[in-house]
Amino acid sequence: MSETRYDAIVVGGGHNGLTASFYLARAGMKTLVLERRDLLGGACVTEEIAPGCRASTASYIASMLRPEVIRDLDLERHGLRMVPCEPGLQAAFEDGTVLPWWTDHERTVAEWALVNAADARRFDRIDRRLKELARYLQPFFLEPPPDVHARGWAKMKEGRRVYGRVKKIRGDEITDLVEFLTGSLGDFLDRHFESETIKRMFLANNVYGMHAPPYRPGTAIGLLFHLLTGGDDDVQGWFGHVIGGMGSITQTMAAAALEAGAELRVDAPVARILTTDERVHGVVLQDGTELSSRVVLSNADPKRTFLTLMEPTDLPDGFRGSVEAIKMDGPCAKLNVVLTEAPRWNGMPADADLNRRSFATLVPTLEGAERMYDIAKWGDIPEELWVDCVVASNVDPTLAPAGKHVMTCFVQYVPYRLRTGTWDDHREPLGKRVIDIVGRYAPNVPGSIEAMQVLTPLDLERTFGLTEGNIFHGDLNIQQLFFMRPVPGWSAYRTPIEGLYLCGAGVHPGGGVTGAPGYNAAHQVLRDRGRARR
Numbered sequence: 001m002s003e004t005r006y007d008a009i010v011v012g013g014g015h016n017g018l019t020a021s022f023y024l025a026r027a028g029m030k031t032l033v034l035e036r037r038d039l040l041g042g043a044c045v046t047e048e049i050a051p052g053c054r055a056s057t058a059s060y061i062a063s064m065l066r067p068e069v070i071r072d073l074d075l076e077r078h079g080l081r082m083v084p085c086e087p088g089l090q091a092a093f094e095d096g097t098v099l100p101w102w103t104d105h106e107r108t109v110a111e112w113a114l115v116n117a118a119d120a121r122r123f124d125r126i127d128r129r130l131k132e133l134a135r136y137l138q139p140f141f142l143e144p145p146p147d148v149h150a151r152g153w154a155k156m157k158e159g160r161r162v163y164g165r166v167k168k169i170r171g172d173e174i175t176d177l178v179e180f181l182t183g184s185l186g187d188f189l190d191r192h193f194e195s196e197t198i199k200r201m202f203l204a205n206n207v208y209g210m211h212a213p214p215y216r217p218g219t220a221i222g223l224l225f226h227l228l229t230g231g232d233d234d235v236q237g238w239f240g241h242v243i244g245g246m247g248s249i250t251q252t253m254a255a256a257a258l259e260a261g262a263e264l265r266v267d268a269p270v271a272r273i274l275t276t277d278e279r280v281h282g283v284v285l286q287d288g289t290e291l292s293s294r295v296v297l298s299n300a301d302p303k304r305t306f307l308t309l310m311e312p313t314d315l316p317d318g319f320r321g322s323v324e325a326i327k328m329d330g331p332c333a334k335l336n337v338v339l340t341e342a343p344r345w346n347g348m349p350a351d352a353d354l355n356r357r358s359f360a361t362l363v364p365t366l367e368g369a370e371r372m373y374d375i376a377k378w379g380d381i382p383e384e385l386w387v388d389c390v391v392a393s394n395v396d397p398t399l400a401p402a403g404k405h406v407m408t409c410f411v412q413y414v415p416y417r418l419r420t421g422t423w424d425d426h427r428e429p430l431g432k433r434v435i436d437i438v439g440r441y442a443p444n445v446p447g448s449i450e451a452m453q454v455l456t457p458l459d460l461e462r463t464f465g466l467t468e469g470n471i472f473h474g475d476l477n478i479q480q481l482f483f484m485r486p487v488p489g490w491s492a493y494r495t496p497i498e499g500l501y502l503c504g505a506g507v508h509p510g511g512g513v514t515g516a517p518g519y520n521a522a523h524q525v526l527r528d529r530g531r532a533r534r
Contacts, residue, residue, distance in 0.1 A: 015249060022260050044513050062082055062230070078256055087359065093200070210477065241355075271309075295499050319487070328416075328474060343357075
């Protein structure tokens with residue numbers, strides 16, 4: 001039987017928890033990961049949805065997985081294989097147009113020029129400009145956000161750190177950066193582009209998972225966020241299919257953590273994080289088992305960590321109130337479908353290869369997205385929905401037997417809180433509505449469905465522990481980013497409880513399968529441990 005005393009316990013075996021456990025174990029800390037489900041991976045998993053057919057049930061495309069994490073954990077040696085998506089994004093339109101956004105910048109400019117030559121020229125300039133600006137944000141991804149509450153020598157040290165990252169920035173770039181951090185995506189696109197088709201291409205690559213319509217201030221930040229680097233080659237705006245599904249990422253991370261010396265347990269839900277006198281001293285499992293540790297990292301979202309896994313008396317009143325105010329309210333749902341034939345998208349070029357045929361984003365107009373959001377925010381399910389379709393089995397035949405195909409559909413905007421009825425009542429109608437929409441662009445799909453899994457916002461909460469179904473552990477708006485994440489004053493992974501840290505997507509730099517929060521939290525623990533020893 002394993003010992004019950006550890007140097008560090010990680011609550012939650014998602015990709016950030018596994019990343020953190022690797023770095024802690026590698027540093028010599030006796031580390032235990034506790035996962036509530038019967039498989040590791042959190043929302044980054046591959047699961048069987050029908051006999052012999054596997055899908056990435058929640059997260060479904062690799063984009064910003066940190067190259068440093070890939071290299072440090074030696075994920076390729078442990079079996080990780082990713083195939084670049086080409087194109088990285090592709091939208092299908094009502095008139096039968098299928099427009100790709102290629103990794104090759106010049107190829108995209110040439111293809112978009114066939115839609116609107118002036119807009120293609122503007123895209124040429126703006127994409128280069130955005131990539132330059134994204135490079136200024138890149139260094140902050142794998143380090144804590146600026147500590148605006150630092151004093152004395154620490155304040156001077158923070159100032160030098162930030163200055164070192166942006167000392168080469170020009171005045172015009174500063175104004176651009178402010179515009180993208182505070183402005184709306186819709187206003188930016190209306191100001192720079194004429195073609196609705198081109199505007200919709202930008203929309204298709206932004207505000208995913210955000211509880212915000214495109215004309216809300218702050219939504220333009222997605223233009224920069226999705227141009228941060230990812231993949232083992234450190235490519236800006238990189239998207240990739242993971243062979244074996246997204247669960248291959250977390251399975252290889254688990255192998256790396258085990259090799260480093262971490263202990264990993266499944267079917268081990270944590271009931272309480274234990275504290276005494278504002279210091280953590282372990283956890284208690286739902287079966288009553290107590291495990292001791294002077295360091296606990298929670299990979300759960302902030303609300304689940306502080307409002308569910310802790311007693312109200314464990315936390316300062318002001319802090320608990322700030323956590324309660326975090327905006328969650330996830331606007332997403334997910335469909336995973338087994339088909340007897342691959343989708344035949346209207347307008348798809350006859351010479352398109354399987355990689356290109358694996359993508360179709362059914363994106364609304366800016367006005368349509370605003371309407372969808374307005375309907376959903378009052379608790380109703382819009383008739384029209386934004387659907388992002390990926391047929392991963394086109395690229396990865398290991399996901400389905402010959403003659404079968406697996407398609408996942410990410411759906412936005414839907415409400416977490418319904419005005420009438422429950423999501424258990426609306427699950428089947430939602431699935432039918434999404435398939436009807438897909439059928440307009442690929443008429444063979446509705447008649448080729450063999451099995452379907454519908455995950456509503458409530459299902460995302462129940463199955464994956466995502467409070468209010470929020471895939472990012474807290475909305476990605478400017479009031480909940482950088483030194484404001486998860487709450488002002490506590491952005492450096494520490495909490496008011498000594499020895500308790502957050503390592504999930506609810507802390508800087510936020511959501512997506514990046515490994516960055518886990519990396520940063522583990523290194524914060526190791527820095528604090530080093531200071532304590534000194």
